[in-house]
Amino acid sequence: MSNKVSIKDIAKIANVSIATVSNVINGTGRVSADTKNKVNKVIQELQFVPSASARSLKDKNSHLIAVVVPFVEKGILQDNPFYWELVRGVENGARNHEVQVILLGIDEHEDFSFVRGRHLDGLIVVGVYEQSPAYRKILSLGVPCVFLDSYLSDPALYQVDLDDEAGGYLGTKHLIGLGHRAIAVLTGRLEQGGVNYFRYQGYLRALRESGIPENPDLVLEIDSSIQGGYQAAQRLGHHKDGITGVFAFSDVSAMGLIRGMHDIGMRVPEDVSVVGFDDIFYTQYMIPSLTTIRQDIVSKGQAAVTMLLDQINGTATTSRRVTVPVSLIVRQSTNSFRKI
Amino acid sequence: MSNKVSIKDIAKIANVSIATVSNVINGTGRVSADTKNKVNKVIQELQFVPSASARSLKDKNSHLIAVVVPFVEKGILQDNPFYWELVRGVENGARNHEVQVILLGIDEHEDFSFVRGRHLDGLIVVGVYEQSPAYRKILSLGVPCVFLDSYLSDPALYQVDLDDEAGGYLGTKHLIGLGHRAIAVLTGRLEQGGVNYFRYQGYLRALRESGIPENPDLVLEIDSSIQGGYQAAQRLGHHKDGITGVFAFSDVSAMGLIRGMHDIGMRVPEDVSVVGFDDIFYTQYMIPSLTTIRQDIVSKGQAAVTMLLDQINGTATTSRRVTVPVSLIVRQSTNSFRKI
DNA sequence: CTAAAAAGATGTAACGTTTAATCATATGGA
DNA sequence: TCCATATGATTAAACGTTACATCTTTTTAG
Numbered sequence: 001m002s003n004k005v006s007i008k009d010i011a012k013i014a015n016v017s018i019a020t021v022s023n024v025i026n027g028t029g030r031v032s033a034d035t036k037n038k039v040n041k042v043i044q045e046l047q048f049v050p051s052a053s054a055r056s057l058k059d060k061n062s063h064l065i066a067v068v069v070p071f072v073e074k075g076i077l078q079d080n081p082f083y084w085e086l087v088r089g090v091e092n093g094a095r096n097h098e099v100q101v102i103l104l105g106i107d108e109h110e111d112f113s114f115v116r117g118r119h120l121d122g123l124i125v126v127g128v129y130e131q132s133p134a135y136r137k138i139l140s141l142g143v144p145c146v147f148l149d150s151y152l153s154d155p156a157l158y159q160v161d162l163d164d165e166a167g168g169y170l171g172t173k174h175l176i177g178l179g180h181r182a183i184a185v186l187t188g189r190l191e192q193g194g195v196n197y198f199r200y201q202g203y204l205r206a207l208r209e210s211g212i213p214e215n216p217d218l219v220l221e222i223d224s225s226i227q228g229g230y231q232a233a234q235r236l237g238h239h240k241d242g243i244t245g246v247f248a249f250s251d252v253s254a255m256g257l258i259r260g261m262h263d264i265g266m267r268v269p270e271d272v273s274v275v276g277f278d279d280i281f282y283t284q285y286m287i288p289s290l291t292t293i294r295q296d297i298v299s300k301g302q303a304a305v306t307m308l309l310d311q312i313n314g315t316a317t318t319s320r321r322v323t324v325p326v327s328l329i330v331r332q333s334t335n336s337f338r339k340i
Numbered sequence: 341m342s343n344k345v346s347i348k349d350i351a352k353i354a355n356v357s358i359a360t361v362s363n364v365i366n367g368t369g370r371v372s373a374d375t376k377n378k379v380n381k382v383i384q385e386l387q388f389v390p391s392a393s394a395r396s397l398k399d400k401n402s403h404l405i406a407v408v409v410p411f412v413e414k415g416i417l418q419d420n421p422f423y424w425e426l427v428r429g430v431e432n433g434a435r436n437h438e439v440q441v442i443l444l445g446i447d448e449h450e451d452f453s454f455v456r457g458r459h460l461d462g463l464i465v466v467g468v469y470e471q472s473p474a475y476r477k478i479l480s481l482g483v484p485c486v487f488l489d490s491y492l493s494d495p496a497l498y499q500v501d502l503d504d505e506a507g508g509y510l511g512t513k514h515l516i517g518l519g520h521r522a523i524a525v526l527t528g529r530l531e532q533g534g535v536n537y538f539r540y541q542g543y544l545r546a547l548r549e550s551g552i553p554e555n556p557d558l559v560l561e562i563d564s565s566i567q568g569g570y571q572a573a574q575r576l577g578h579h580k581d582g583i584t585g586v587f588a589f590s591d592v593s594a595m596g597l598i599r600g601m602h603d604i605g606m607r608v609p610e611d612v613s614v615v616g617f618d619d620i621f622y623t624q625y626m627i628p629s630l631t632t633i634r635q636d637i638v639s640k641g642q643a644a645v646t647m648l649l650d651q652i653n654g655t656a657t658t659s660r661r662v663t664v665p666v667s668l669i670v671r672q673s674t675n676s677f678r679k680i
Numbered sequence: 681c682t683a684a685a686a687a688g689a690t691g692t693a694a695c696g697t698t699t700a701a702t703c704a705t706a707t708g709g710a
Numbered sequence: 711t712c713c714a715t716a717t718g719a720t721t722a723a724a725c726g727t728t729a730c731a732t733c734t735t736t737t738t739a740g
Binding site for chain 2: 004049050051052053054055056057060062064079081083084085087088091092095100101102103104105113114116117118119226230252255256258259262281282285286287289
């Protein structure tokens, strides 16, 4: 259709040089009000849009960032809507800064070559840790990065993460306050220094504070998916210790868990209290609605974009590490240990 | 860091011309096995990655597609995980074809100028209709498009959509089969020719077939969100006709509805049966699990990518219109009208 | 043994920008 | 009046590719 109109065409029609057109577009150089108007009019008429490729070829930045989402399973991105909220936040943040977002799901074999190929301005990386294969590859790219939910020890890295320890503490404390003692944990991979690790640390702190001994039998490492939660219900049901509270480190697994308990005849919260984590969009509509640790996922994504762009533009005034607060939302899935 | 190595550097080190390097990379022209090896070795060593901007500047395609999602409807961000599943499918399809995906959330003011600016190869557009402001703008771009869930009348357009009419029919028929007569509908905007319109037509067909008169009072047009569903429960609860079945045209609204009914003391399925639509990932884990119309969302996304790429490469052999089948999944949220 | 054809390699223009260097004209001060 | 300085506008190089046309060398056919 409207076959590619270039700066050259504009120049010819407006009867000026291409340099002038370029100056008008970018507000650079000195150009009189008259010619500025003239050129702008032609641009309007021809619906001219500068070629991003030519630009990025020239000045090496592409106004493109990628949001890197890990854990591709069987080639498909995880179905946890948590990522959706995060990605929406990133998209939304980027939109306000005239940058576009490439969505990149990675597995362990990703080589990231296209990051350099496309001259990506930066990366927003979700949930890697020091041991993960992606981590070193990403660093070696030498591209500005912001890590989300990643807990990397290098203080030079820009990071946005959650106060997971506090979250773990809050949820556990809540259960303890209700009288529960045998509190199980449903966690994704508990790698040293990962998200779940800190939530677990918070859990331990709460236990210690109340003098409850730590019991490794109560820690169930699962796929942090809805199925993982469901399957865990079986294991918990047949558990020797009389578990009365469960802290699931993600809302999706909590949902699976509750359903699983329902299926083996355990009632929530009458028999077992359940706390989730994330405050995904549907938690308050579950039956029972889910007591959970709230984080503002969307604005976390937005914060990451801002940080990344500050870094890219060298205007980074904010700290390199932002920790987003959490809060406890009490709903119906938790109840006192001994119901009257 | 590794500051941009170009085809020129490779050429110099390998002691050949840049044209030869280019030929090696693209497998074009004639180049001996020896030099091919030599060049490849240097490429390996220097970790050379061709510049996407230079390429796309040259041959006008970018290997970039955008998936256009209506994030913002009436000012509210869509948190429907349905979109996430779709986007996941698209990402996955693209991955298999060495194309990257830009995520573009739009509101009614989007001007799409960057689509031309970036030389995007094509667009996958979700849920527009002929009256929507985005529709004309997108068409005028003259860029290859595939429309998802869009029902556009122009037969020249490439479209992937669902057999919504059948879905509407199946769900309704199921309720009728269980003995229900007063069946309400929870639908998003019922614009002529949209997704909901066809689902509604299917609903009507099922009614006609069973001689049940159509009752406009039973059709509730809502925000098809979880909140929308929740609020609808109030309206249904106080409804004068004795409603015993509800067909919600999306799973998220069904979830909200069920919760809303729960809150006003109506039990599902004992008092009211509920059918959803989409078979979102969590439906089988709800309490009660949700009877719904299943569609394979992820593979719908994949199909769209294939279709788009076929169109771009001119290898489009498949039909311009793909209709994905639906099926009824019966779970616990529906029950016979008169329970014995 | 020679002419023709094939194989291998190269030079270079072009894609659409930005930017530094240059040029031309008008304006101002002494 | 003349030089210095702003102000406007232009020229041309460069960014990293690809592809066409050209050139050289080798192989093949007769």
